Amino acid sequence: MHKIDIDLVEMTMDVMKYTIDRVSATKSKIGKPKKSEELKALVGETITSEGVGGEYAFKLWRKHLSKATVPIDHPRHLAFVPAAPTRAAIMFDLITSASSIHGAYWMEGAGGIFCENEAMSWIVSLTGLPKGAFGVFTSGGTAANLSAIVTAREFWREDDAFKGEKGLIITSIGAHSSIKAMAKVADVDILLVDTEDVLYGAALQECIDLLTAHQRKRLFAVVATGGTTNAGIIDDLDGIGAICEKENLWFHVDAAYGGGALVADSVRHLFNGIERADSITIDPHKWMFSPYDCGAVIYKNPELAKKAHSQEGSYLEIFKDEGAHGFNPTDYQIQLTRRVRGLPLWFSLATHGTDKYKEAVERGIELAQIAGKLIKDKPHVELVRDPSLSCVLYRRVGWKPDDYRHWTYENHRKGFALVTPTKWKTRDGFETVSRFCFINPDTTEKDIEAILDSMV
Numbered sequence: 001m002h003k004i005d006i007d008l009v010e011m012t013m014d015v016m017k018y019t020i021d022r023v024s025a026t027k028s029k030i031g032k033p034k035k036s037e038e039l040k041a042l043v044g045e046t047i048t049s050e051g052v053g054g055e056y057a058f059k060l061w062r063k064h065l066s067k068a069t070v071p072i073d074h075p076r077h078l079a080f081v082p083a084a085p086t087r088a089a090i091m092f093d094l095i096t097s098a099s100s101i102h103g104a105y106w107m108e109g110a111g112g113i114f115c116e117n118e119a120m121s122w123i124v125s126l127t128g129l130p131k132g133a134f135g136v137f138t139s140g141g142t143a144a145n146l147s148a149i150v151t152a153r154e155f156w157r158e159d160d161a162f163k164g165e166k167g168l169i170i171t172s173i174g175a176h177s178s179i180k181a182m183a184k185v186a187d188v189d190i191l192l193v194d195t196e197d198v199l200y201g202a203a204l205q206e207c208i209d210l211l212t213a214h215q216r217k218r219l220f221a222v223v224a225t226g227g228t229t230n231a232g233i234i235d236d237l238d239g240i241g242a243i244c245e246k247e248n249l250w251f252h253v254d255a256a257y258g259g260g261a262l263v264a265d266s267v268r269h270l271f272n273g274i275e276r277a278d279s280i281t282i283d284p285h286k287w288m289f290s291p292y293d294c295g296a297v298i299y300k301n302p303e304l305a306k307k308a309h310s311q312e313g314s315y316l317e318i319f320k321d322e323g324a325h326g327f328n329p330t331d332y333q334i335q336l337t338r339r340v341r342g343l344p345l346w347f348s349l350a351t352h353g354t355d356k357y358k359e360a361v362e363r364g365i366e367l368a369q370i371a372g373k374l375i376k377d378k379p380h381v382e383l384v385r386d387p388s389l390s391c392v393l394y395r396r397v398g399w400k401p402d403d404y405r406h407w408t409y410e411n412h413r414k415g416f417a418l419v420t421p422t423k424w425k426t427r428d429g430f431e432t433v434s435r436f437c438f439i440n441p442d443t444t445e446k447d448i449e450a451i452l453d454s455m456v
């Protein structure tokens with residue numbers, strides 16, 4: 001299994017050829033899932049005591065299994081938050097795998113962690129956080145949010161007055177589901193300000209003023225969103241940051257999706273106040289064109305994260321010795337053994353330069369504006385709200401929720417596009433609408449027009 005023989009050489013060539021074909025393909029279909037039983041019927045038993053052989057297993061992958069996946073980088077995949085990793089980043093992901101680097105401690109991962117830190121320095125510079133701020137790459141926004149919430153809670157609990165208390169966080173209903181999910185993991189309660197639109201400082205202050213004395217005692221953090229996943233809305237970061245300073249609360253900004261837009265001059269002002277944050281989440285696997293999975297958590301004071309996350313253990317002690325000294329990513333988030341998942345981003349940034357990142361993100365914002373104009377011009381569709389960052393919410397006049405659903409499945413079935421419905425909160429409840437989220441700079445005006453025309 002670990003020997004080098006002719007089968008291994010052939011398999012390696014097959015994998016390289018497949019990879020080259022995949023990253024250089026300019027036209028592809030949007031695949032779709034099949035039921036597990038259908039896939040089983042197609043491929044049969046693959047895990048056997050003798051093995052089915054690499055050539056055969058690879059054939060099954062190519063012929064059946066890869067086709068039951070949706071390529072997230074398809075230019076007409078505009079659902080959820082798509083992704084569009086650069087080819088340079090994808091190729092370096094192969095190198096990351098081939099290099100077997102343990103990315104927890106500098107002692108073992110120095111060269112790789114150095115590269116990650118170069119990329120991280122650039123990300124931190126976009127935030128405007130003061131000197132000393134730094135971060136680490138995580139498996140995604142969920143892990144980044146959890147790492148930040150735990151850091152905030154441990155910092156709060158340093159004060160004996162709060163030792164026995166269950167913590168409380170305030171955010172808005174525009175916040176991503178992972179905030180609520182990770183609050184559960186950290187066993188803290190969460191209060192939602194009832195707005196899916198911009199959360200303003202004044203609304204936050206009102207919410208704080210209405211708390212009971214005990215609730216106020218338990219409140220330790222506020223989570224604002226820097227680009228809501230549903231609509232691209234950026235909360236009033238400056239106003240919220242000021243209140244957090246005044247009320248002595250941890251200020252976390254979840255910019256998992258929107259954080260990439262910090263590089264875009266056209267919208268950077270919308271993030272003013274982010275430099276007041278105690279912690280920030282940004283997902284390079286969303287709008288920084290990195291392959292899965294790559295999130296990031298950044299702290300104004302990384303020492304607080306270290307206090308919360310550094311792991312102790314007799315067999316880990318050597319990593320803390322002089323001589324092994326350097327930056328240990330494990331100390332700043334929930335994971336011990338980790339892939340150096342920031343490495344593909346580093347290579348792509350080094351290859352292309354940061355100006356290209358700026359252009360590619362600006363293109364996503366421009367595509368949202370183009371879609372907005374097309375929607376205004378066509379009588380059968382209308383905007384629900386003006387495009388924000390790269391998100392566009394729009395309705396097909398006269399459609400009911402089922403019409404959106406059928407249209408989504410029909411486009412997906414044809415392998416033409418993946419655009420899914422969402423809900424938008426109005427005064428009378430939730431309206432089902434259609435949504436675009438642009439990430440891929442290869443999406444064209446023609447793609448958008450064709451999708452809108454398929455709604456006539």
Ligand SMILES: *Cc1c(COP(=O)(O)O)cnc(C)c1O
Pocket residue numbers: 081139140141142143145176178225227228229254255256257258283295
């Ligand atoms: C996507 C997203 C998350 C979750 O990130 P994962 O990488 O999917 O774990 C969290 N917050 C926001 C605002 C997001 O858009």
